[in-house]
Amino acid sequence: MDGRKGTEEDGAIREIFSMACDKLLTYTQLDCCSSHSALPWQGKNLMIHSITDPSQKPLHLTGHHGNVSAISFGKNRDPLMLCSASEDYVIAWDVARCYRKAREGAIVSGTVIGTLLGKVVHLSFCSLDKKVSVCAGSKIYILNSKKEEVLAVLKGHLGPVTASVFFPWDTNILVSTSEDRTFKVWDLAKEEILYQSAVLSGCPLLSVYVTEDSKQLITGSSDGQVWHHTVLDDYKCRLVTKLDLHNIEQKQRRIQESQAQQTAGISATTGDGVIVETVKPVLGIFTFKPYSRHTEERDGGCLWIGSSDGLYLVNLASSELLMAFHFKGFPYYPDLSITLAGSLAVTQTDCNIHCVVTSLFEPRMALWDIRLPGQLDGLCSQLEKAFPGQELSVVPSFPPMPTSPLNAELTRRDPNPPKKAGPGKPGGVKDQSVVFHTQVKSSGYAVCSQRKMFTPKTNIQKKTQRPTKTTKKIDGLLREYPSGLAAPSAQHTLLSASPTHTPVFCLQYSGNGKQVLCGLGDSSVLLYKCSLSGSPSVYTGHNKAVSSVCWSHSCGWFLSASEDQSLRIWAAGSKEPTLIMGRDRFSKPVRSAQFYYLDKFLLLASGSSVHLFLSHLDPTRDDIKRYEQKSFSRLVRSFSTKSGTDITAMSAINDFFSYIVLSCGADRSIQVFDLNVGSVAMEIPESHSRAAHHITQNKGSMYCSQSQDSYNLFLTSAITDGMKLWDLRTSRCVRKYEGHVNRCHQCTAAFSPCGRFIATGSEDNCAYVYDIRSSSYLYKLQRHTDTVLNVSFNPATPELLTGTLDGKLGLFRPGERASLP
Template identity: 85%
Template structure:
């Protein structure tokens, strides 16, 4: 055994390193909060005290063959240890063994299994009464107090690799195998409760179960991690899949991009070195819960896990599927092992962990002490703050600056002078007015003659009695004076109708601000305006020549805006069949991807190409009967804001219900651009937001019927094909949660916040809509009974209702079960 000094930066200290008689790359190791154990000289065990490093290591003997697996118990009084070789499985009472060693006696354990075979993995149940031993394709359940085989579980088609008891139920465990599946077992009945599909092309190597949130995580030999939620009947629902090699590459690109934003210089990459991709087998998954420290009072949510691979340790946030930290062994040259064959991690304190590791290609084992105060400080700083000098909020804290584009005002144009066909009166060649037609003294003209008799004077001061709304009308509309935040999510289908006889797709949906009307943009170039109850015939607005890209209702509910792929934007007055204002292709060089009213209807906000266009408009519904083609409405471009990289904008979002300076957009280069229109520039850029370009972005806008905390308005969602939905916090510019339970492989399915901010809904390609609790990555409800892909969803801002639009042109209305029973 040889001691090692701390590495140059003082992060990892090698407590001891042991030379073995042969390579033991795939040996199961284990650590607990107080002790670590390593096989020593093949057949013996060496226990090291973590809490008291000065204590002499304890040596245990009893095996005749080489030890292949070790595992600590779950309890601490007494602390149990189990070890296995081809001859025996022995259970040890650690405190009793220490006491025997101090007395000079030989410490001994209890043989609980004999000649079971080569055991690759051991695990105690939560009560330390039973031990699962994986040998070949069979799993043996042993009594931890005496030699007794309680059950033999058979069902896997390949050799087992790991097994873990559920922390909340000692009668249920999960096992993984080289057949690339995992199974959930009822130990007492010796039957399978759940069997997964084949998850990967490589064997599953490890499994981890957390009681908090009842999560089940498995890892494979090619660096893939599957995150499942365990339901009450022990069926497992896939929440998300993580790709460890891709996560590391994405983190490097983000760090390089953020360094460029801070320094303002070009790339830091010199191009001298060549990055070599290597496999990252998931050797172990371990929990990590940092507590408040270093002045930080905010406790983490407990969703962070250490993922151990052959080249390092990776700290992953399961909620957002984000790589928070990477400790690569090759970065510490003083370590005796740089490529691990197996490892085990335990948390000693809030910023101190221990790691037992074996070498993949050398006969060596080691125990490391890893201290992370500096890294955790940086981690908390990243999680709680955005980039330096950038404090953004959707709700403004100060009035707009004098030079802000938002202070722009529209000056009305002077009316056009009458067109003159010749010289005016009094000029040579001029024509004088003729009294027969224009002069008042000629009575035959009729211009100065008053009415000969008075017919009747209509009464204009009649006051109509206000009609009290009947229960029937309230039932039809389904609107409430205040949004009921305590109700459950909408799950019961209340109505289903076809918006078009030709089954054209529903490309966009939006409720009016009062929740009384629904705007629907179709693929056949038409815009439909329904009542919120979907009863009666809709009003139809036509004029576009291509499919709709977005529809929007003004804050005053008096105007309707639509944008199309034909590079035009049209604004209608509610109830009018002809557009009040048309902005054609002469204004835009590319299709308008998104358009909306902005700043309490003061501006029009449009996204086309690589720019966000801010327009002022004057809308006039009056028309001359002889010149109906002439519009009295007009618009003026205030400012054009371009993205930093010049990439095309794929989606845009801004709040119109209150004054806000922030405009969010997604780019074709997979970035998120945050525009501050008070300053008039890009305030922040989030690179590599998705693995593909996001096709949809929406903010938590709330509604006038529901009150939320001010900070909640800084949350927004982005959707990308094959990469799920991400929930972002504008204040930290980081993803805080990811939702992947739905299916989105080719169509541009959208997502929406509920007015109360508790739920997130999204469309899906399996003919369903999904409703998530915003705090959980696993979906709450799966809304079926759709006939095709659900493209769009929208929440009613005034009532607990969810509207869905499908690829075949159908609209579905869902209400909560309690609300549906009342109506």
């Protein structure tokens, strides 16, 4: 030991000790627990260092005749077990007994549990410390930890096995990774493979980790790729998400530089020297224990991923990098004796991390103490409020300001005011119509003057009995949305919306759930009953594909926008549009359009601007001057994006008063407009690896109530980058969904009215239903004939409607015929 000691001024990483070795220890398995760390010493021996009591002398263990190649601590603390391996022996040690023997001056010895198994590269205890898995060559030996006994030998990998761990909840199940770039799940009782993955990467898999609470399996490769799988009840594994350490680090650095430029007005620096891009092999995956409200996560939470150049704290749910400790670079700790790690092990105790590490190119090893409180709390608060001083929420907490564009009113002007009768004509014969046109006046010569005796009352309305409290249905619909039911999973109806197999580009239910609109690629709009029974009403007039449809809050109007740069508003039941807004209003196609602010405004996204219109809708028409519209609209204000990029998707809530409008740009950003102020309130850069093509909010339903905070959740979808769930209050991605296939088509997503489920289309002719709290999908809705482009939940009943690329509509309801993967 060379006596290098860290001080409190060394930064977040403090080197407790560093020592030279007699040989290079690259890729040698190290381990540490909450109380001790174990390192090879002088090749054939072991050194145990107390973390809780630094003043205690290190314990030296001897017994191997070959160089120690793997070390692992047991899972339990009473007694604390340690296992070490070399080419000659695998030895199990009782740490407390070894300390006691050393204090007594007796010979410290362990129990040989394996002999001549070959070069061991990895060891692992089961949760009960009764079994030890030994990886040697392409075989896995399962040994008894109390005596020399081989319980099982697992064969099946085509290359050397690199790591293996027991499942925490079942000691008879083991998972292993290999240089053949696959992982396997084993049944130890039958010595057979329960699940075998496909080839995941072009580089060997080095590490594996299994979480106990959420039953997640995480593997890492030598090129910095991390795969996140969920373990099903039958021990089959389903891929949830994949992330690249290098990519997420570069993204985090770009976001920080952008925020620094916006807040300080200066260019962010990344250190004194030039950043050299290095390969980031996943040397180990370790547990992260949250100790504050900022960092508590669900569904696997956060994990420490150790690589050759640093430690990375990664949120598995959102695939985001929360923190990085670099051994060399920025920030740089100059007093560290090791700048590139060949192997490492990490343990966390409350707010501190202890890390044992060996050098990649030098025969040296060290023990580090990493302090977390200030760094982590500062980072989390920075993430939770990326834009200080602004507390955004979809549900407003105060009325609109006097200068708000939302206070604009439309002066109603009747283009044909009625004519008043002259004072010199107090009576006379009234004009009577003799033709069927009610607007064409007659001279009245063929009608005799008659005295009106009485007018019969013909509009007598029968008194209807009010529904009692025990009534469960209103017009066939449930009074309250059954939020306790399962998600729709069984196909009820499948029909063709068009004989020409035109794509269904958009879907939307009316607010009462009785009707549904379908926008097709042949420029038509179809209006169906919610059950899809009977023939639909067809609305035509657009010249190109319909890009969006939207119901008004009152369900009396609906609009359709098209790629022909026009928007049409229709009255329910009328075959002719009430209002047409054409190319003279928009220079580019209308990407998204909807009613807004409880039907007071029309909100449209075209080009790089969001347009806010007031409109007067009058469905009456003159029978002769049919081309004249009595409806008209007026532009209140236009809001442009900061970068001037085109808007690809837009969303706002119309069911209640809200000032917030969300938009996605072609520059991959998400911009939040506050229409109460009339400007961009927040911008989230690089939301996806590609521009998001769809954004939708958790709008709830009049039939179901949710907590106020849940309305701040919204979803974005991007090609090749899955779906992301965002929280408007923190401007953070809180979860990512990648179980579906979305490589080229613009598949959309939707929230269920209860807010518990998310549905999305997919290119494998299926629709996927997710639990909002888990990144793994619940149901895979099959039996579609082509790519599912659109999905929509019925706001009144638990139904899901899907629209496909070949013009098919599918209706799904909860049932036993769920397509469970």
